[in-house]
Amino acid sequence: MPGRARKAPGSKLTEAEIGEMFARFEAHDPHPKTELEYRDPFTLLVAVVLSAQATDTSVNRATPALFALADTPAKMVALGEQGVSDKIKTIGLYRNKAKNVVALSNKLVEEHGGEVPCSREELESLPGVGRKTANVVLNVAFGEATIAIDTHIFRVSNRTGLAPGKTPLKVEETLNRVVPERYKHNCHHWLILHGRYVCKARKPECWRCIVNDICVFKPKTPAPKTPAPKTPASA
Known part of the structure; x- marks a missing residue:
């Protein structure tokens, strides 16, 4: 056999x-597609940084007002930490995230001509950007198979x-x-x-689940029981 x-x-x-x-x-x-809302590589980068330990939904609620004021690195630096904080207060860890967003924006202006770099090493050198964030940006913004x-x-x-x-x-x-x-x-x-x-x-x-026959997880969660139809009350 x-x-x-x-x-x-x-x-x-x-x-x-x-x-x-x-x-x-x-x-x-x-x-x-990603469920984060963005316009370009910079707004994607900011949205992904903001999404750490937060839901995409909460980020999408906050970013329209933020990006209306600051949709480029230079504008984000001009807005400053307090200005960014005021727009993202509904997102967890917003103070630290505001600090990172302004710092990474400043680095983009000073070292990258205001453009988001397309290499992992340069992305990961930005404040608040780790491997996961870099992988998302490389994949979504630059089409890499990360x-x-x-x-x-x-x-x-x-x-x-x-x-x-x-x-x-x-x-x-x-x-x-x-x-x-x-x-x-x-x-x-x-x-x-x-x-x-x-x-x-x-x-x-x-x-x-469309792959439940392949998945090794046991025991499989059964479908919820549907309530039995109510019978009419006796006359």
């Missing part, structure tokens, strides 16, 4: 299962068996190794959206 298919390196799934998983994501959502690891991707990658790992970097390295090249550019969008709306942290909605 032929042996069982070997798992992809670092994954609990086979190459065929991984390919099928992403083929289904693509069929379900051929053109996934994979940004947020809490949703970390959870989905571990729970499904796609790319188990104890650190975000380990998960990122495994995803880069096992995800077929044709799916890499959209990979993190699919996984984020899947984690946000289906493979939720507390109670994954396995009954409506």
